[in-house]
Amino acid sequence: MKAVIAFLLIAFTTSASAVSRIDIQIGQLTQSGIQAENINASLDMEGRWQGKAMLKRAELSEVAKNYKQLPVTVTQGTASGQAHFSGSNTQLERLSADIRLQDVAFNDTEGSHAGEKISATVKADIARVKDHWQWQDDIRWLGGEVFWQPLYFPSGGHVLAARGWWQNDVLAVEEGRVVFNGVGSLAFQGRIDTAAKSLTKLDLSGKALQAAQGYELLAKPFLDKTMLGNLEMAGTLDVQASYAGGRVQAFNLGLHDADVEDKNGRFAIYKVNAAIPWSLNAVTDANVGFDGGRILQLTLGKTTLPARLEGWSLTAPEWKIPVLDGVLSLQDISLALIDGKWHGHLATSIAPISMSEFSHAMGWPHMEGKLAASIPLVTYSDGLLTTDGAMGFDIFDGHITVDKLVMREPLGRAPRLNTDISMRGLDMDLLTRTFAFGAMEGRLDGDVAGLELSSWKPVKFDASFRSSPGKYPKKISQRAVENISALGGAGAAAAIQRSFLRFFKEFNYDRIGLSCRLRNGICAMDGVEPAKDGYIIVKGSGIPAITVMGYNHSVSWEELLGRLQRVTQGNRPVIK
Amino acid sequence: MKKLLLVFFMLVAMSMQVFAAGADLEINTPAIASLKGSMQARHGQLAGFYASGAIGLTRDGLIAVRDANAVPLSQRQNVNSLVSAENGDRNSLYKEIAAANGHPEWESEVRNTFAQRWVQKAQGGWWYQDQSGSWAKK
Numbered sequence: 001m002k003a004v005i006a007f008l009l010i011a012f013t014t015s016a017s018a019v020s021r022i023d024i025q026i027g028q029l030t031q032s033g034i035q036a037e038n039i040n041a042s043l044d045m046e047g048r049w050q051g052k053a054m055l056k057r058a059e060l061s062e063v064a065k066n067y068k069q070l071p072v073t074v075t076q077g078t079a080s081g082q083a084h085f086s087g088s089n090t091q092l093e094r095l096s097a098d099i100r101l102q103d104v105a106f107n108d109t110e111g112s113h114a115g116e117k118i119s120a121t122v123k124a125d126i127a128r129v130k131d132h133w134q135w136q137d138d139i140r141w142l143g144g145e146v147f148w149q150p151l152y153f154p155s156g157g158h159v160l161a162a163r164g165w166w167q168n169d170v171l172a173v174e175e176g177r178v179v180f181n182g183v184g185s186l187a188f189q190g191r192i193d194t195a196a197k198s199l200t201k202l203d204l205s206g207k208a209l210q211a212a213q214g215y216e217l218l219a220k221p222f223l224d225k226t227m228l229g230n231l232e233m234a235g236t237l238d239v240q241a242s243y244a245g246g247r248v249q250a251f252n253l254g255l256h257d258a259d260v261e262d263k264n265g266r267f268a269i270y271k272v273n274a275a276i277p278w279s280l281n282a283v284t285d286a287n288v289g290f291d292g293g294r295i296l297q298l299t300l301g302k303t304t305l306p307a308r309l310e311g312w313s314l315t316a317p318e319w320k321i322p323v324l325d326g327v328l329s330l331q332d333i334s335l336a337l338i339d340g341k342w343h344g345h346l347a348t349s350i351a352p353i354s355m356s357e358f359s360h361a362m363g364w365p366h367m368e369g370k371l372a373a374s375i376p377l378v379t380y381s382d383g384l385l386t387t388d389g390a391m392g393f394d395i396f397d398g399h400i401t402v403d404k405l406v407m408r409e410p411l412g413r414a415p416r417l418n419t420d421i422s423m424r425g426l427d428m429d430l431l432t433r434t435f436a437f438g439a440m441e442g443r444l445d446g447d448v449a450g451l452e453l454s455s456w457k458p459v460k461f462d463a464s465f466r467s468s469p470g471k472y473p474k475k476i477s478q479r480a481v482e483n484i485s486a487l488g489g490a491g492a493a494a495a496i497q498r499s500f501l502r503f504f505k506e507f508n509y510d511r512i513g514l515s516c517r518l519r520n521g522i523c524a525m526d527g528v529e530p531a532k533d534g535y536i537i538v539k540g541s542g543i544p545a546i547t548v549m550g551y552n553h554s555v556s557w558e559e560l561l562g563r564l565q566r567v568t569q570g571n572r573p574v575i576k
Numbered sequence: 577m578k579k580l581l582l583v584f585f586m587l588v589a590m591s592m593q594v595f596a597a598g599a600d601l602e603i604n605t606p607a608i609a610s611l612k613g614s615m616q617a618r619h620g621q622l623a624g625f626y627a628s629g630a631i632g633l634t635r636d637g638l639i640a641v642r643d644a645n646a647v648p649l650s651q652r653q654n655v656n657s658l659v660s661a662e663n664g665d666r667n668s669l670y671k672e673i674a675a676a677n678g679h680p681e682w683e684s685e686v687r688n689t690f691a692q693r694w695v696q697k698a699q700g701g702w703w704y705q706d707q708s709g710s711w712a713k714k
Contacts, residue, residue, distance in 0.1 A: 111644020111652065147649040154650060224657050414607070414668065457606035520676070521605055558604075 005029055020045055033062025050086035055079065060104060072113050077104030096125040104144070118144030119156070129165075136163035150221035157181030162188075169195040182213040186239075205240040211258050227266070234259040235272070250279040269293035269300070276309075283310045297361040298323055312337035324361060326353030326371070341382040349374040355395050365434045369395035373402075383409045396434075398426035398443070417453040422446070425468050436568050438479030442512070443468035458557070464515035466528065476538060476546070477506045483567045484537055484548050487560070510541035514550070516560075523555045599686055603676045611669045618665075621658055631659060632703030632711055637670065637691035638663045642703055642711060666690075 005026060013021040026039040035058065041051030057078055064074035081099035085092065099122045107114035119142045126135040143156040162176035171192040179185045186209075190202035211233040223229045235258030241251040253276040261268040271291035277284040289304030301322025308315050313336035321328045328350050335344035355369040373391035380386075385407040393400040400423045408416040423446040432440045446465040451458065467474065513528030514537050527535035527550050538548035622639075625631045625647065632642040639662055647655050670690060674683040695704045698714050706712050 107645060111641070111647070114645070114649055114652075116649060145649050147652045150653045150656065152650060152653055221653055224653075225660075454607050455610050457610065459606060 018045075024051075032066070033059035046088070048086070048088040050084075052082060052084045054082050055099065060101070072106040072108045074104065074106045077106075077118070078102050092128070094125075094127040096123075098123050112149040113147065115146040116144060118146065120144075126166075132165050132167035134163075134165050137161065150224070151218070152221070153217065155181070164189075166194075169193060180214070180217060182210060183217060184209040184214070190243075200244070202243040203241070207238050208256075209237045209239065211235045211237050211255075227262070230263045232259075232261045232263055247280065249281075250277075252277045265296075267293065267295045278309050280311060283308060285309070297363065298358075299361070307333075323350070324353045324357040327351040335380075343381045345377060345379045347376050348378055352394075355393075365436070367395060367434050368430065369393070369397070371395070385410055396426040396430045399424050400426075414455055415453075417451075417456070419451050421448040421451060423465075432480060438481075438483045439475075439477040439506070440480045440512075441473050441475040442509075443470070443472055444512070445469075458518060459521075460518055462515075462517050464513070466513040467509075467511045474509050474541075475506045476509050476512075478504065481507065481538070481546060481548055486567050487563050504544045507540060507544050507546040508542040509538050509546070511539045512537065518557055521557050523557050523560055525550060525553055525555055599673065599677045599679065599682050599689075601673060601686065601689060603673060605672065605676045607672045608669065608676060611665050611672065615662065615665050615669070618658060618662055622662065625655055625658075626699070626702045629701075629703050629713075630655060632705065633691070633694045633698060635691055635705040635707060635709060637687040637694065638666055 005028070007027040009023075009025040009027075011023040011025075012019050013023065022043045024039075024041045024043075026036075028035070028037045029039060030036075035056045036053050037056050039051065039053040041049060043049040057080055060074045060077040060079055063079075064070055079099050079101050081097060083095065083097040083099075085095045087093045101118065101120045101122065104118040104120070105114075105116045121138075121140045121142065123138040124135070125137070126133055128134075138161040139159070141153075141156040141158045141160075145155065146153045158181050159177070159179040161178075162173050164171065164173040164175070166172070171194050173188065173190050173192075176188040176190075177185060178188065184206055186204050186206035188202060188204040191200045192198070193200050212235075214237065215231060215233045220229065220231070236256045237258070238254035238256070239251070240253075242249045253274065255272050255274040258272040258274075259268075259270045260272060269290045270293055272288070273290070274286070274288040276286040276288065278286070286307050286309050287304060288307070289302070290300075291302050293300045303319070303321045305316060305319045314333070315335075316333040317331065319330045319333060321330075329348065331347045331349075333344070333346040335342065350371065350373045352370040352372045355367040355371055358371055359365065359367040371393050373393070375387050375389045375391055377388035378385065379388070385405075387405040390401045390403040391405070393402070400421065403420045403422070405419040406417070410417075423444065426444045426446070428440040428442045428444050431444065432438060444465055445468045446463070448461050448463045450460060450462055452460040511528045515526045517524040525535070527537040528539050529536050531549055534549050534551040535553070536547060537550050538546065540547045622631065628646050629643055630641065630646040631639050634640050639659055641655060641659055644652055644655070670683050670687045671680070673686050674680050695714070698704060700714055702714050703711050704714060
C-alpha cells in the first residue's frame with residue numbers, strides 16, 4: 001500500500017508559552033484508489049479532535065479489494081463527496097458523510113447477484129451519545145439496474161431512509177422508510193442482532209401500495225411456479241405486519257378495488273375488496289368479496305366470503321358464488337395448514353345452471369338441459385381431493401351421474417383424476433344432433449367405469465354404451481350408419497351405397513351397443529354381441545333393417561379420436 | 577472348441593435378450609405427448625441461450641445455467657425459470673417413458689440414452705458436459 005501526500009502543513013497555535021491547538025492541513029492524499037484533498041483537522045490540548053475531508057474520487061473496485069467479506073465483486077464505479085469527523089483521544093465521537101456513487105457495477109461468479117450503471121447518493125451520520133451510537137442514513141438509488149436473485153430492479157428511484165441506535169450487538173431501527181418506485185412507501189421499525197446476524201423484530205406498514213407494480217417488482221419472482229405466477233393486477237393494497245420471535249405474529253391486509261387476471265386466461269376476478277386481519281394467537285374475522293370474474297370461460301357473479309381465522313385455520317359457514325345463471329354454494333368450509341400442508345373439507349351444491357349457457361361458455365356444441373349437483377362432502381388433504389357422494393347432471397333428457405371423484409394435485413404439474421360415470425336414458429336424437437353425428441332415435445345408457453385422466457387426458461377406462469331397456473321408437477339414419485361404420489375404420493358406407501339399402505333414409509334397429517376398454521393407448525372394442533369375424537354394433541330389426549358390424553377388436557385410442565373428430569367435423573356445415 | 581461355441585452362443589443369446597429388453601424411446605402416451613409439446617413450445621425461448629453459452633446440456637440429461645453473466649440482467653430470472661421448468665419436464669419424460677415401457681426401473685437407462693441423444697442433436701457452438709462433468713463446446 002502506498003500513500004502519497006502532496007503537502008502537509010502543521011500549525012501550532014500558542015497562547016502565552018503553551019501549545020493550545022494543533023492544526024493539520026493535507027492538500028492531497030492518494031492511497032489504494034482513494035484520492036482525497038483539502039483535509040483539515042485540528043487537535044486541542046484536552047485531546048479533542050475534529051476535521052473534514054473532501055473525497056475527490058475513490059475507485060470502488062480498488063477500495064472493495066480491502067473488504068473480502070463482501071458478497072459480490074465490485075468491478076467498476078467511483079465515489080466522491082465529503083466527510084466530517086470528530087472525536088477525543090482514541091475515540092471517534094461523530095462521523096458524517098455525504099457520498100455520491102457513480103457508474104457502479106458489481107457481480108458474483110454465479111451471476112445470481114449483479115448490478116450495472118448504478119448511481120446513488122448516501123448520506124450517513126453516526127454519533128456517540130453516552131454508551132450507545134445514534135445513527136441515521138438516507139440512501140437514494142438514482143439509476144441503474146440490479147438483479148438480486150430472484151428480484152430484478154430495472155431502474156432506480158428507490159429510497160431507504162432510517163434512523164436508530166446501536167449498542168452491544170443490537171442494531172435498532174426506530175423509524176425507517178423504504179420507497180419502491182411506482183409501488184409506494186413502507187414504514188418500518190425493527191431490531192437486528194448483529195452478532196447472530198438475525199432479525200429479531202420487525203413491524204412494517206404501507207398504505208395505498210400500487211398492486212400492479214408491486215406484483216411485478218416484488219411478488220412475481222417468488223410466485224413463479226404457482227397459479228399466481230403470471231398475473232395482471234390493478235388496484236391498491238394496504239399492508240401491516242409484525243414479526244417477532246422467529247415468526248409472523250400478526251398481519252392485516254386490505255385490498256381495494258383490485259383486479260386480478262391470469263395472463264394464461266385460466267381465471268380472473270374483478271373489483272376485489274378484502275379486509276384480512278390475522279393474528280397468531282387470536283380469532284379474527286376476515287371478509288373477501290369481488291364484483292365478478294371468471295374461471296376458464298365460466299363467468300362468476302358478485303359474492304362475499306365472510307370467514308373466521310384462527311391461527312392457520314379458516315372456517316366459514318357458507319360461500320355462495322353465482323356461476324352463469326346458477327349458483328355454486330359451498331357450506332361448512334374448513335381449511336387448515338398443518339405442518340406446511342393444506343387440509344380441508346366442505347359440502348357443495350350447484351343450483352341449476354342451464355346447459356345451454358354452460359355448453360356455450362365451454363365452447364361445446366349447444367346442449368339443452370340443466371346441470372345440478374350436490375356433494376355432501378368434499379375433502380382435500382395435501383394435494384388429494386376426494387368427494388363423498390355423487391354429482392348429477394340432467395342433460396339430453398336423461399341423467400348423468402359422476403361418482404367416486406378423486407383428484408390428485410388438481411392444480412399441480414401432473415394432475416390425475418379418477419371417477420366413475422354413468423348415463424341413463426339419454427335421448428339419442430338430442431345427442432346426435434348436438435354432436436352432428438347423423439340422426440338416431442332412441443335412448444342410450446352408458447357407463448365409464450374406472451376412468452383415469454392424467455393431465456386431463458384419458459389413460460384408462462372401461463366404457464360401454466347400449467340401448468336403454470324399455471319400449472320406444474328406434475331409428476337410425478343412413479348418415480349415422482355410415483359414421484358408425486367409419487369409426488370402425490371399415491368401408492361399410494360404400495357397401496350401403498352399392499346395395500338397395502341406398503334407397504332408404506333411415507332404418508329400424510333392435511339394439512345398439514359399443515364398448516371400449518382403454519389400456520396403454522389401445523382401445524379393446526366390442527359390440528352388442530359377437531359375430532363372425534367381429535362384433536355387432538347395431539342389430540337391425542323389422543323392415544328395412546340394417547346390421548352394422550365392427551371388425552377391429554383393437555384400435556389405437558388416438559386413431560379412434562381422430563376418426564370421431566373427422567366424422568363429427570365432416571358433418572358440420574363448412575363456412576368459409 | 578465345443579465349449580467355446582457354447583460360450584459364443586450364450587453370448588449371442590444374451591445380447592439378443594438385451595436388445596429385446598431395450599426400452600422403446602419413441603413410445604407415446606398422452607402424458608408423453610403433452611411433455612414433448614411443452615418442451616417444444618419452450619425450445620424457441622431456450623435456443624438463444626444455448627447459442628450464447630449461457631446454458632448447456634448436462635451429462636444427466638438435463639440443462640443447467642453455465643454462464644449467467646452472458647445473460648442481460650433483465651433476463652436472468654427468466655432463464656432460471658426456463659431451466660427449472662425444462663428440467664421438470666425432462667425428469668417427468670424419462671419417468672413416463674420408463675413407465676410406458678412397463679419398466680419404471682429403466683428410468684436411469686432412459687435418462688442416459690437421452691443425455692447422449694441431446695448432445696448428438698445439439699447445434700455446433702452449444703455447450704455440453706462430458707463424462708467427467710466438465711463443459712465442452714460442440
